Amino acid sequence: xxxxxxxxxxxxxxxxxxxxxxxxxxxxxxxxxxxxxxxxxxxxxxxxxxxxxxxxxxxxxxxxxxxxxxxxxxxxxxxxxxxxxxxxxxxxxxxxxxxxxxxxxxxxxxxxxxxxxxxxxxxxxxxxxxxxxxxxxxxxxxxxxxxxxxxxxxxxxxxxxxxxxxxxxxxxxxxxxxxxxxxxxxxxxxxxxxxxxxxxxxxxxxxxx
Amino acid sequence: xxxxxxxxxxxxxxxxxxxxxxxxxxxxxxxxxxxxxxxxxxxxxxxxxxxxxxxxxxxxxxxxxxxxxxxxxxxxxxxxxxxxxxxxxxxxxxxxxxxxxxxxxxxxxxxxxxxxxxxxxxxxxxxxxxxxxxxxxxxxxxxxxxxxxxxxxxxxxxxxxxxxxxxxxxxxxxxxxxxxxxxxxxxxxxxxxxxxxxxxxxxxxxxxx
DNA sequence: ATTAAATTAAACTAAAATCGTAAATAATTA
DNA sequence: TAATTATTTACGATTTTAGTTTAATTTAAT
Numbered sequence: 001x002x003x004x005x006x007x008x009x010x011x012x013x014x015x016x017x018x019x020x021x022x023x024x025x026x027x028x029x030x031x032x033x034x035x036x037x038x039x040x041x042x043x044x045x046x047x048x049x050x051x052x053x054x055x056x057x058x059x060x061x062x063x064x065x066x067x068x069x070x071x072x073x074x075x076x077x078x079x080x081x082x083x084x085x086x087x088x089x090x091x092x093x094x095x096x097x098x099x100x101x102x103x104x105x106x107x108x109x110x111x112x113x114x115x116x117x118x119x120x121x122x123x124x125x126x127x128x129x130x131x132x133x134x135x136x137x138x139x140x141x142x143x144x145x146x147x148x149x150x151x152x153x154x155x156x157x158x159x160x161x162x163x164x165x166x167x168x169x170x171x172x173x174x175x176x177x178x179x180x181x182x183x184x185x186x187x188x189x190x191x192x193x194x195x196x197x198x199x200x201x202x203x204x205x206x207x208x209x
Numbered sequence: 210x211x212x213x214x215x216x217x218x219x220x221x222x223x224x225x226x227x228x229x230x231x232x233x234x235x236x237x238x239x240x241x242x243x244x245x246x247x248x249x250x251x252x253x254x255x256x257x258x259x260x261x262x263x264x265x266x267x268x269x270x271x272x273x274x275x276x277x278x279x280x281x282x283x284x285x286x287x288x289x290x291x292x293x294x295x296x297x298x299x300x301x302x303x304x305x306x307x308x309x310x311x312x313x314x315x316x317x318x319x320x321x322x323x324x325x326x327x328x329x330x331x332x333x334x335x336x337x338x339x340x341x342x343x344x345x346x347x348x349x350x351x352x353x354x355x356x357x358x359x360x361x362x363x364x365x366x367x368x369x370x371x372x373x374x375x376x377x378x379x380x381x382x383x384x385x386x387x388x389x390x391x392x393x394x395x396x397x398x399x400x401x402x403x404x405x406x407x408x409x410x411x412x413x414x415x416x417x418x
Numbered sequence: 419a420t421t422a423a424a425t426t427a428a429a430c431t432a433a434a435a436t437c438g439t440a441a442a443t444a445a446t447t448a
Numbered sequence: 449t450a451a452t453t454a455t456t457t458a459c460g461a462t463t464t465t466a467g468t469t470t471a472a473t474t475t476a477a478t
Contacts, residue, residue: 011425030239032465043426048467220454241436252455257438 012050014040020061027104028058028112058109059119066123069097070130077134083143091160091184098161128154156187221259223249229270236313237267267318268328275332278306279339286343292352300369300393307370337363365396 018040022031033054037044051057076089109120135150144153163169163183164176173179227249231240242263246253260266285298318329344359353362372378372392373385382388 026235026239030235033467034465044467045427045469046425049424053466242438243436253438254440254456255454258454262437 009050011040011042011046015042015047015050015057016061016064019057020065023058023061024101024105027102028054028108033057055113055116058116062109062116062120062123066127069093070127073127073130083138083141091157094157095161095164160184160187218259220249220251220255224251224256224259224266225270225273228266229274232267232270233310233314236311237263237317242266264325267325271318271325271328271332275336278302279336282336282339286339292347292350300366303366304370304373369393369396 015036019031019036022036022039033047034044036057037047051060072093073090076086076093079086079089109116111117131154132150135144135153138144139146139150144150160183164180169179173182224245228240228245231245231248242256243253245266246256256266260269281302282299285295285302288295288298318325340363341359344353344362347353348355348359353359369392373389378388382391
């Protein structure tokens with residue numbers, strides 16, 4: 001008689017995972033509910049048992065996704081490793097998720113629907129606070145220059161993958177290794193001459209690219 | 210009074226290029242004619258001036274694309290460089306185009322429409338003959354083991370990019386450099402110990418990845 | 419085996435999207 | 449200016465999609 005929570009339901013999970021990969025790849029408007037149901041081997045009736053409509057589905061996907069991200073972040077934050085290694089792992093994480101979803105998906109999330117937009121913004125807010133606190137603490141410990149606003153570091157971190165895929169930058173530095181090296185060097189050490197570097201290979205180690 | 214050939218028309222070209230990138234990315238059924246027109250800044254009426262319908266558009270895209278491929282191939286074939294270097298360039302070309310289109314596009318090309326299917330098959334036939342001749346000649350010159358059917362080499366070449374992106378293989382050899390190295394070594398030298406290798410970096414040089 | 423719940427396929431309606439065209443209007447070119 | 453060409457707007461016809469209903473089937477628990 002115990003009514004199962006939807007998170008533990010197989011059909012629900014099938015729908016979430018199939019929908020996620022489809023929507024992340026093609027964006028929201030290109031994918032139909034029927035297609036999701038077919039690919040997930042779930043009938044349309046069952047879909048409407050768990051979701052009111054497509055927007056509702058998207059919100060639940062985002063909830064899952066954000067929670068996942070927060071969990072990953074907290075795990076890294078609380079690891080017992082040097083600060084620089086944590087930074088590496090955070091960047092790696094960002095690059096990993098950035099490859100998952102298409103630009104189109106985020107654009108649609110922000111553009112068309114007002115509910116989704118609000119939800120997405122409040123979700124990013126929540127995670128942003130977490131990360132900001134992390135940076136502020138690191139700054140107080142002397143890991144960063146104190147004159148840099150932590151929000152600016154977050155901005156930079158979030159734009160690394162964008163820079164890596166920027167067509168203009170690609171023509172300037174075609175080799176991805178070199179490109180990454182240069183971006184990281186600028187972010188961490190600025191234009192000053194410096195003997196420290198962040199290795200692309202170290203960042204990518206163990207990653208299935 | 211000279212009626213301009215459509216190939217030289219700006220609007221026509223805009224339609225072809227925008228349609229190509231959209232269709233290659235999302236497949237045929239996900240993209241609407243109106244979307245193409247909007248993105249290309251061409252009115253729908255103008256679209257129907259140049260194309261009967263979506264299938265007609267796809268065929269003309271394919272024609273362009275195949276011609277382009279044949280030209281590239283012939284250019285490489287007739288270059289005055291060692292055979293191995295030609296091989297490298299051909300593989301590079303294959304990898305480049307494979308990143309352009311999605312699996313979905315080719316699937317739809319083969320699956321839904323009978324006209325497109327026929328057209329695609331005859332087009333690949335035509336190019337396959339060219340490449341086969343190239344390999345046969347190389348074989349007669351002693352560049353390959355004579356007991357290998359050239360068709361099998363073509364098959365292998367065409368599957369390099371697939372292997373590079375194969376999830377199973379990725380877990381076995383996660384580093385793309387290593388993965389590519391191993392694939393190339395197998396294809397060119399088999400399982401025999403051999404001091405020759407094909408360098409990933411050499412293959413990728415000058416490519417904007 | 420019996421019962422209750424979950425799932426499904428199929429049919430269906432209403433709304434929305436898309437196609438393709440025809441006319442009126444603006445822009446180019448001769 | 450006149451003739452040709454490109455674009456906008458509007459529109460009807462068709463197709464697709466969303467969401468619901470019903471009846472049949474599967475699944476799981478008792």
